[in-house]
Amino acid sequence: MATFFQEDEILGKAYDARIMRRLLTYVRPYLRLSIVALVFLILLSLVDLVGPALIGYGIDHYIAPTTQTLSETQRSIGLLEVSTIYLFVLIIGLILRYLHVLFLSIIGQRIMFDMRSQMFDHLQRLSLSYFDHNPVGRLMTRLTNDVDALNEMFTSGAISILGDVLTILGITILLLVINWQLALVTFVVLPPLFWIASYFRVAMRDNFRAIRVRLARINAYIAENIGGMYIVQLFNREQRNFEQFDELNRDYLHQSIRSLLYFISFSSITNFLSAVAIALIIWYGGGRVLVGALTIGALVAYLQYVDRFFLPVRDLAEKYNILQSAMASSERIFKVLDESATIQDPSVPVEFGNVQGEIEFKDVWFAYNPGDWVLKGISFNIRAGERVAFVGATGAGKTSLISLISRFYDIQKGEILVDSIDVRNVRQKDLRKHVGAVLQDPFIFSGTVASNIRLHEELISDEKIHKAAEYVNAAHFIEQLPEKYNQEVRERGAGLSVGQKQLLAFARAIAFNPEILLILDEATSSVDTETEVLIEDALNKLMLNRTSIIIAHRLSTIRNVDRIIVMHKGRIVEQGTHEQLLDQQGVYRRLYDFQYAQ
């Protein structure tokens, strides 16, 4: 369902020193490259200033000298010299500019790589509770769009703003050096320019937020409707849903037209101010030329500098937006990175010896949300090699109990011991090496049938895979696939039936051969009778020769276990064998009647 709303809750300031400092730490590994890029940028700003000066020099000395000391030929040669120097300056500028842009891209790409890898790595370490609360769509946005927004800041936002500032600064100094009186007169346009810029900055920031929120709404609406379009059609909702969509779309249109007004007004006003500056130069500068305090060449250079002064100001608004969205994105990224795994490995882990597979719960209390107890003082002991089934109505706490043995969540009170070692005292990896799990919704990765059994574990040989598949009755359908074990399976196992996916998951569990196996096998009737028989048989084989805990709904599996533990509302209410429990006429008996009676 909709996953796009919440990501725009953080909208960000355009500049936040705290975030900027943290972002800079990502630049540190590429400090040398960054310094080179920065040096190039400074050189570039200087080189760019040379052009107008050369033109001014050419005019004053060769094209229109005030004193006629040089012959026409000498003037021509002099002009050629100046032009040649100009050409060289341009070539240097070309090289500097290319390398500058390229280096920035390289730095940006490397930082993106680092950040994406870091975030992915971090996500792998986070506990399951995090994924319970953060849908995949949202995390994907962090990994893709948000990282991209940062890249844009590194390559075209922040650094080029720095370049612009350098250019503006350089021009200001030059103008003052050429003629400070004229410079001061020209600067008359600056106060209104700053005032206008700051006015638009505020207006555009608010507008920018409004647009993002609206776009997110549109995304969410489209995503949901595409996902359930057949429902929309079956229930003749096309018109009504379109009307709802149109409202969102229209709202976005209005905001986006408003943003347009800001942008265009700002650039038009800037253009006008640059004309005013030129007028001031002609009026005052011209006057200086007339009294001989300024040369014509200098005046021409002056005009060119002012033109270049306004160029970066014009797209300041766009860069400001880039900066703002980058800040918002980094804040969201850092929020993910700052999320600490609620489940941590112990600082001094205990090593497992030869695992026997004994499990003990001692007065275990557990809640997903504080105070909302799912398990209330559970105690039991499972011998090595024993097969135990947990039964109970939905919400009795069976699934939670299984997740706790793998330490997917931590308990609030009590102890969970595997071979008399508290699960919190061993590394999660070591624990899960010995505690395997078959989950309810068998997850299939894109790849081959074989790679789905082996996952990334190179140690599991092809032969072992075949044996595992054979053992759990999966070999039959695999052999019928055109490419057998090398058959490509698509994302989420599209093309395989639910039953086949389940068998594949069993094969995976067998191939990894854990000492303790947890099986979550909740009711689903979407499996045909033939496959059902295969699954039943495979389940019984899975539980052979190892400690097994199963949450079962199939009578045949329940009948085959050594012990049944009945849970009700977070407590253990009964335990014993199937026959014993039926005789007790208690909760199990009632459950049993509900489930299997006709």
Added chain:
Amino acid sequence: MSALLSLRSYLYRYRAATIGGFLFLICANITALFLPYLISLAIDSLQAGGNGSILVRYAILIIIAGAVQAVLAFFGRYFQAKASRQIEYELRTDLFKHFEKLELDYFQHHKVGDLVARATNDLTAIRSMLGPGISNLMNTIVAFTVTITFMLTIDIQLTLYAAIILPMITVVFIVVGRQIEHRYKAVQDQFGEVSAHAQENLSGIRIIKAYRQEDHELEAFRAANHKYMMLSISYARIYAILWPAMFFLAGIASVILLWRGGLDVIHGRISLGQLVQFMGYLAQLTWPMIAFGWVVNLFQQGSASMIRINEVMQHAPTIADPIKMSERSTKLILKGKVEFHHVTFSYGEHEVLHDINLKVDAGSSLAIVGPTGSGKSTLVNLVPRLFDVDQGQLVIDDIDVHEIPLASLRHQIGFVPQETFLFSIPLSENIGFGVPSLSEQRMQEVMESAQLAKDVDDFPHGTATMIGERGVTLSGGQKQRTALARAIAKDPSILILDDAMSSVDTHTEAEILGHLRNVMQGRTTIVISHRCSTVKNLDYIIVLDEGRIVEEGNHEQLLQKHGLYAEMYRRQLIGEELEETENGDLFSGR
């Protein structure tokens, strides 16, 4: 670029704004020519030793020209950009409407994420092309034509010198452009790989953790990510040349102007003022020229996006309203007699249903059973025309379904699909999804029938509770029962349950079916189920196997046949029968 042709009609609709904007831009560019001209006049008068009052006059004229130019440019850009946003709005509207017409098959073959990307990112790219793209392109064209024409009237020779860079620009774009396109595509493709990997990893994080594959996963992700980085850098190597090259070429033009134009001044062919004027024009052309590189990029991305939009828009809905409506279809009220005559259906090459002949009387109930993949869902999907038959005929109330308007056909069918899909709206709106409004009393009735009423009492805001991520998460059984309530609320003539209670326990299912029998009195019910306990009480049962009806009849008749159905029934009951013999008369009371 031919993909852009499909924008014609949209541009045509906003022709006033587009052409108006264009005219304003032309005027703005012509006005802009006055600035260098005024400057040149001022400089020439300075050289001639003019006086202060002339300078004041020029200064005032420059300000006026600047103001007029700013106003004209404002309107030019505003009209054009506004049109681009309106076209974006209309494209998105049309796309959404089109999505609403597309058949289920289309959505099954396209990923949601990809389609959403088309309606958002791709549309934004098109908007950028239509807005800044077209307005900068026009600006560049207008600026070049107007300025160069004006330059020609002043001095042909000097103009030609400055124009030398034009062919150079073209060459740069042809040479670099091709490489850019090529490498950009590689980058985009690899980006898809990276996203797909992350998406799958995050979706399967439980398995990854349970099997301790975190480190391996990171390694694989890093590899894909690294490749993406290398491709991006290789793209940057080429891309980074464009913008500096434009700067460089603009610089070259001013060098040539300085040298050749300077000589002309030295030889007295032109005045210094004219040279400065030319330089002013060149400066005015620099920005449009640099922007041109950006424009090319916008157009490239825009047309790539347009291709993706066109792919969707040009896919004609295969399931649409009939061209020839039955005369009777205007009456709209169906009784619910459903007949299949020699119906055959295939997904691509794979035949799913073969020569199905079946008649369901109005008001009766039909059960469909059979192994996974035998074609059960496909069969019922044909009724509301989620798919269309390939051969044969599907007839409802003696009218071919193809002659019944889609809306009225679907209006009278209540469908509960195998996979439940609910919307992130309040529960009450989900239940009333198919009807204009639902009275409080009717809502209660419907929830009772679907055994949902008790659950709702536990919800924080009753029926007003939001469903989905921002509200409560329903269990599988609750979802299925909500979907059932949604179908019943339509008060349909035909109710179809496609394995719709797989997550509901047997006991509850039995209660629901009991209720339904009352609700569906006199209406047609079609039920797919794996549970014999569910199907055995229905009027008629068919057994599908590999797309054929292999057995049919009522429960008793089928048991007599000792075929597939009997086998399935025996298997399902075997456990329970065992119990009965072992535990004596334990179940006799029920």
